[in-house]
Amino acid sequence: MRKANSKITASFNENITGVRVVKALRREEKNLKEFNALTGDMYRAAFRAAWLSALFLPVVQLISAFALGIVAWYGGYQAGLGGLSIGGIQAFISYITFMLWPIQEIARVYAEMQHAIASAERIFSLTDSLPDITDRPGAFDPGSIAGDIIFEHVTFFYEKNKPVLEDFCMHIKQGETIALVGPTGGGKTTIVNLLCRFYEPKEGTIRIAGYDYSELSLHAIQSRIGMVIQTPHLFSGTVLDNFRYGRLDATDEEIKEAARLSGAHEFIKSLENGYLEEVGEGGNNLSVGQKQLISLARAVLTQPEIFIMDEATSSVDTLTEALIQRGMQVLLENRTSFIIAHRLSTIKKADRIILIDNGKITEMGTHAQLLRERGHYYRLYTRQFRQQLEREYDPFVAQSTAGS
Ligand SMILES: Nc1ncnc2c1ncn2[C@@H]1O[C@H](COP(=O)(O)OP(=O)(O)OP(=O)(O)O)[C@@H](O)[C@H]1O
Ligand SMILES: [Mg+2]
Structure with a gap:
């Protein structure tokens, strides 16, 4: 029963x-x-x-x-x-x-x-069910995890016999801004999930700042990583409550600053009750883009050592996105960060762009290098760019023909 x-x-x-x-x-x-x-x-x-x-x-x-x-x-x-x-x-x-x-x-x-x-x-x-991932005996907190991030021959699967990553190697230097791009289901979210230690590698090791990260305590890692996940989730309460979710002692000024950096301040001001507006269960009184802005600002507020944005601005209009990019530049400086995006205009400025396909790195380099290589990234970018251009020129062409 x-x-x-x-x-x-x-x-x-x-x-x-x-x-x-x-x-x-x-x-x-x-x-x-x-x-x-x-x-x-x-x-x-x-x-x-x-x-x-x-x-x-x-x-x-x-x-x-x-x-x-x-x-x-x-x-x-x-x-x-x-x-x-x-x-x-x-x-x-x-x-x-x-x-x-x-x-x-x-x-x-x-x-x-x-x-x-x-x-x-x-x-x-x-x-009685035990979490799969717990602190090992003797786990410690090194005080800071700023440093290089190295994936050493990492193999990972969610279900046996269906490997998502196989013998995956990657070396990220401290302070780099890394963009992960690639087809849907390629393994981008899996990589950052492993980095946050929501899952652990089945084989191989992940090193953060020289430590094998399974020797560190979960708190040491997760409290220093700011992650904006692909599906934004807010908790019922006010906008302000949601900001404070990650840092209870944040002052109103700090919250406003974080909101400004992440482009959320403008729309919050236009809400009837501003920062005291109720967001509803799961944040359902807001649009998806607005939810994304708040969860971005929430992560900014925690001042993490490593910053991860998984499709963090995918539902935000392009103008606001450009504003966010400008605001985020200060934040991303000297901070290791991972940006996952399908809209390639967001990641042009990354120090390195890594193309992930089927759990493997297929291309790697700066925007200019990858364009020069004329590989998969080039094709992806030119297709998106052409579409954008076509959209921009269409009304212009229509107008000029009507005039003549
Ligand atoms: N919780 C899970 N359980 C089982 N399989 C999963 C799980 N999460 C992801 N996968 C599988 O792992 C593979 C990689 O998924 P992942 O979420 O890393 O892709 P992604 O590159 O982030 O794609 P997208 O661009 O759509 O976000 C997919 O084939 C997916 O089916
Ligand atoms: Mg994903």
């Missing part, structure tokens, strides 16, 4: 959070049918549980009644023979009742306990 119940909870949670997709793809009826099947399972399980517990107590009571009956019958027989007085039988029957009462009580408690045990089993199976 508990298992069926948790499936129902998971299902309606998924359907409510994904309600727009359900509506857009007109899945209402099909989902309702699936949900009905789940509630049917729950109904049957609950019915069986109720039936069993309804049966249990009467059975115990029936046995007690039989016991009393036997005492009365055998006692009566003995009284007839003169071996026992009526008073004796009476006393015996009341002793039996005294004894039966706790037994019935135990039966009732036992039935309730079964419910509790089933619930407890499910709770403990969750709380």
Whole structure:
């Protein structure tokens, strides 16, 4: 019953959070049918549980009644023979009742306990599960992780036999701005996830500032990396609460400065309540681009030693993006940073651009070098650039032909 119940909870949670997709793809009826099947399972399980517990107590009571009956019958027989007085039988029957009462009580408690045990089993199976990645014995905090980052023959997979990275090597110097580009599913997010130690390499080592990073404590690494993830997530509360999420002691001035650097200040000012505007559950009262700006500013505020932006400004308009780039330049100076982007205009200024395809580095160099090489990056860039040019020139061409 508990298992069926948790499936129902998971299902309606998924359907409510994904309600727009359900509506857009007109899945209402099909989902309702699936949900009905789940509630049917729950109904049957609950019915069986109720039936069993309804049966249990009467059975115990029936046995007690039989016991009393036997005492009365055998006692009566003995009284007839003169071996026992009526008073004796009476006393015996009341002793039996005294004894039966706790037994019935135990039966009732036992039935309730079964419910509790089933619930407890499910709770403990969750709380007892151990995180895959924990601090090794003797893990320490070196005080700073500023330094070179080296991936040494790293092999990694999420599922066995499906390697995402194989024998991957990369050397990033301190202070470099690295851009990771490449096709969808190539392994860019996986690389930065490994760097943040959300996952660990299955083989090989990652060195940060000379230390094998598995010798360091998780806190030492993660508290010094600022990561803006691909799918921005805000927590319900005000804009200000969300800024303070990463650094509780930030002053209002520092928050405004971070917001200015990341281009969020302008739109926040235009909100009715400014920094005190409620963002709604998961930040759903804001647009995706606005959420991205806030999560970018939130990361800026923590002043990390390593900065990672995974498609951090993909939903922001190009003008705002240019503003952010200007603001971020100060921040990225002397700070090792990784920028992942599909929009190549964002990464032109990176010290090194690394093309990742199928878990491997296929091209590496500055924007100018890669263009000169005329490889995959060149083709990607010229295609995006041409599209942009076409968009820019179209109205101009239309106007000039109309004029002539
Ligand atoms: N949690 C996961 N479990 C299993 N496989 C995963 C998981 N996350 C990613 N993968 C797989 O790993 C591969 C690399 O994914 P990754 O997210 O690193 O790609 P990406 O380069 O960031 O792509 P995108 O540009 O779309 O963000 C993909 O083939 C993907 O299917
Ligand atoms: Mg990704």
